[in-house]
Amino acid sequence: MNTSSMRHSVDSSDIALFGQLDMVYNHLRYVESEQNKGKFACKGSGRCCKIGLRIHMFECASIAYHIRQQYYLVMEDKGKDAADEFMNSTVDRLVDAMFDEDWTDDGKTTRFCAFYDNGCTIYGYRPMVCRAFGTITHVDDYCPRERNEYGHIDYFSGPPIEEAVKAFQDLIKKYSDGKKKDGNYDMVVYMPLGVLSFLLPDEQLGELYQKTDSKFWMSAEGWFNYRTHFTKLYGYDKDVLTKAANDAGHDIIFDDVEEGTLVEIER
């Protein structure tokens, strides 16, 4: 395997986009604060974190960037040994998630997310899909929130949310367009692998590839394939996304991953 194309890096133009991403997250932070004032507030069960997410490489880059920043903050506060311990334990948890036998490519698993440890350890920079759950989308049956008379929760919708989701999609597209010449950035991947691809050197990525199931190394190509409920509900219309996919020579894949629709990450 040639892992040189799987190793990713963050440059200064990406950091500007992470700032814009944080502004989009601010919309969802506000919505969440409104949601938590009322009857349908999150009860903090953590049950929705029993999942193995697949997210776009852009958000993997943002998470990895913030983990590196956290590394230096720990160093400043507690010294280099503590910072190394923080980074090693973070990487260990992500690597461990690459051996999850129960994980299936629709995200289902019996384990908690690699970033869950009695709560989300990346809460301030967790991905959009986590922010959307129960704020701008319905919740699954396992969620212990109160329900309305129809058996559902009330969640937020309307033009400001549609615009926020479009802005999110625009950012992913902008990031991907800027990376075209580098390849392997415009894809939806298993989050632990995507984040590790920014944190581990080529050699270790190569070793990981040899030791782990190929299911973790499959991707959905393209910014238009960020497969979450909210992009169907609020973002660009499906025909816009389908056209973008067709123009790029890819299939559109939403929540129903059919066998054969994912492609192995280029080696």
Ligand code: SF4
């Ligand atoms: S990133 Fe955080 S909020 Fe999202 S599933 Fe993982 S632990 Fe839960």
